[in-house]
Amino acid sequence: MSNMVALQGHFAVSEAARMADVDVVAAYPITPQTQIIERIAEMVSSGGLNAVYIPVESEHSALSACSGAASVGARTFTATCGQGFLLMHEVFYWVASVRQPVVMAVTNRAIGPPNGIWCDYSDAMTARDTGWIQMFALNNQEAFDLILSGFRIAEHQEVLLPLMVNLDGFTLSHVIEPVVLPEQEDVDRFLPKNCHPAVLHPDSPMTYGTVLMPDLYAENKKALDVVVRDSKTIICKVWEQYGDRFGRYYKPIECYRTEGADILVMSMGSLSETAKVAIDRKREKGQSVGLIVLRLWRPFPFEELLSATKEAKVLIVLDRCISHGGPGGPVCAEVKSALFDTRHDLKVVGFVGALSGRNLSVDQFEDMIDKGETIATNGSEEAYQTVGIRE
Numbered sequence: 017m018s019n020m021v022a023l024q025g026h027f028a029v030s031e032a033a034r035m036a037d038v039d040v041v042a043a044y045p046i047t048p049q050t051q052i053i054e055r056i057a058e059m060v061s062s063g064g065l066n067a068v069y070i071p072v073e074s075e076h077s078a079l080s081a082c083s084g085a086a087s088v089g090a091r092t093f094t095a096t097c098g099q100g101f102l103l104m105h106e107v108f109y110w111v112a113s114v115r116q117p118v119v120m121a122v123t124n125r126a127i128g129p130p131n132g133i134w135c136d137y138s139d140a141m142t143a144r145d146t147g148w149i150q151m152f153a154l155n156n157q158e159a160f161d162l163i164l165s166g167f168r169i170a171e172h173q174e175v176l177l178p179l180m181v182n183l184d185g186f187t188l189s190h191v192i193e194p195v196v197l198p199e200q201e202d203v204d205r206f207l208p209k210n211c212h213p214a215v216l217h218p219d220s221p222m223t224y225g226t227v228l229m230p231d232l233y234a235e236n237k238k239a240l241d242v243v244v245r246d247s248k249t250i251i252c253k254v255w256e257q258y259g260d261r262f263g264r265y266y267k268p269i270e271c272y273r274t275e276g277a278d279i280l281v282m283s284m285g286s287l288s289e290t291a292k293v294a295i296d297r298k299r300e301k302g303q304s305v306g307l308i309v310l311r312l313w314r315p316f317p318f319e320e321l322l323s324a325t326k327e328a329k330v331l332i333v334l335d336r337c338i339s340h341g342g343p344g345g346p347v348c349a350e351v352k353s354a355l356f357d358t359r360h361d362l363k364v365v366g367f368v369g370a371l372s373g374r375n376l377s378v379d380q381f382e383d384m385i386d387k388g389e390t391i392a393t394n395g396s397e398e399a400y401q402t403v404g405i406r407e
Contacts, residue, residue: 018202018262023195025156025188026051029095029121029181031195032163034065035203036119039090039210042070042081046100047133048185049123053095075100079107079118086116089215091167094118097185098125101139105146111178112147113240114225117170117212118178121163124285125185126372134373135185136336137284140313141346147240149179149247150313152284156193159183161266164203165258171210172254175247182313184286186373198262206261248315268317269324270309273299277306279330279389282351284310287334287376294381305385310347318354325355330363332388334403336370344368344400363392369403380404 023031029052033041041060043053059065068085072078075096082092096104101122111118124140126132140150149169153159162181170179183189216222228236248268259265270288273295274280283291288309298305308324310317325331335345343349348366355362365388370376384403391401 018196018198020194020196022192023156024051024190024192025159025183026123026190027055028156028160028195029163029183030055030059031197032160033093034059035198035200036091036093036164036167036207038065038067038093040068040070040082040085040092041094042072042078042085042092043094043096044072044075044078044100046075046097048125048189049095049097049100049121051189052121052123056093075103076107079104079111082118083107083111083116086111086118086212087114087216089210089212091171091210092116092118093120095121095123097123098127098133098139102127102142105142108143108146108148108178110225113236115176115214115243116178117167117176117210119163119166119170120178120180121159122180122182123185123189124182132372133185135187136371136373137182138337140180140182141337143180144314144346147177147244148314149177149244149251151179151181152311152313153181153183153188154286154288154309154311156183156188156191157195157264158266159188160195160197161258161262161264164207165254165266168207169247169251169254171212172250173211173213175243175250176212177244177247182285187286202261206258245315248312248317251312266311267320268312269320270311271324272307272309274306274308274324274328276304277328278304279306279332279385280325280328281305281307281381281385282310282331282333282347283307284313284336284347287336287370290376290378291334291381293378294385297378297382298385316350316354321351321354322358325359325362328362330365330389330392332365332367332385334370334384335366335368338368338371348400365391366400367403368400369405371405374404376404
């Protein structure tokens with residue numbers, strides 16, 4: 017059984033945290049994330065959620081409080097974005113390195129200055145090397161599903177890693193869409209109680225996260241890398257189990273009309289749904305174009321990327337973040353690196369656009385495809401291309 021309701025993205029996220037029966041929430045308000053924690057605070061205050069809500073003085077303190085709660089076995093949730101995300105950055109490494117399964121919603125926001133409160137991915141991209149699992153939602157239903165399944169992934173005994181779900185600021189967070197909410201008893205059957213194997217307790221004192229000498233530090237980091245990479249197996253398994261129970265299946269990379277496509281576009285987040293319309297138009301004109309949506313950013317889905325692009329001749333990658341002084345965008349750089357040893361024949365063309373919430377229309381996606389095809393054939397002196405940006 018399930019119920020379809022109209023929810024803003026933020027309320028979908030807070031409903032997922034409520035249905036997961038979180039124990040502790042610590043967060044600090046920041047636009048455009050604030051509605052998530054306001055709604056959760058209302059739930060706790062009204063008795064709709066039996067949890068401890070910790071109002072803190074900063075985002076650094078919020079994640080620190082979540083770390084403390086997770087260390088004693090509490091199911092823990094927080095949310096942030098933009099500048100607040102950056103203030104958490106030091107603690108990102110801590111919760112990942114000591115294997116604390118904190119789940120966080122990130123309402124993506126541009127990084128200032130100049131100040132921009134609208135969406136791009138310059139906040140999320142700064143955390144790609146911190147040891148967190150990172151996912152991107154296309155719509156409000158996905159935001160709900162990824163948060164709910166995220167608790168089972170993060171708390172899995174073979175994972176025990178923090179996990180963040182990214183949803184586009186304002187484009188999803190403040191927009192009402194239909195969301196299917198499951199019955200609580202079905203959620204309870206899907207999501208077992210958190211049972212961390214190494215919690216702190218005064219009756220059995222232990223310590224972790226202390227100083228390591230150089231002869232052990234590298235081994236610790238290598239071990240974390242192995243766990244992050246191996247978590248993809250559990251992520252895929254949990255997503256399959258989620259689909260079996262609730263009818264919505266997710267994969268690290270979603271393919272749309274890629275059969276026989278010579279040209280592929282790669283996108284992330286809500287703009288992927290705009291891109292699908294552009295792909296439909298191109299197909300109607302007889303062009304062999306398809307779309308691949310990158311849902312799982314960390315761990316990076318190397319095998320799935322290779323499989324999705326095996327028949328393509330051109331891959332056009334859209335980044336919503338600039339790597340200043342680098343190759344354009346971090347996603348394109350990652351894709352080129354991932355394909356370097358296996359697909360020398362695949363032309364990868366990087367575009368940067370939709371920064372700080374600037375819209376990309378269906379027409380602009382079509383223009384990007386045309387320009388990308390031309391560059392793949394003739395080359396370009398530019399390290400990357402832009403779309404929708406005045407030069």
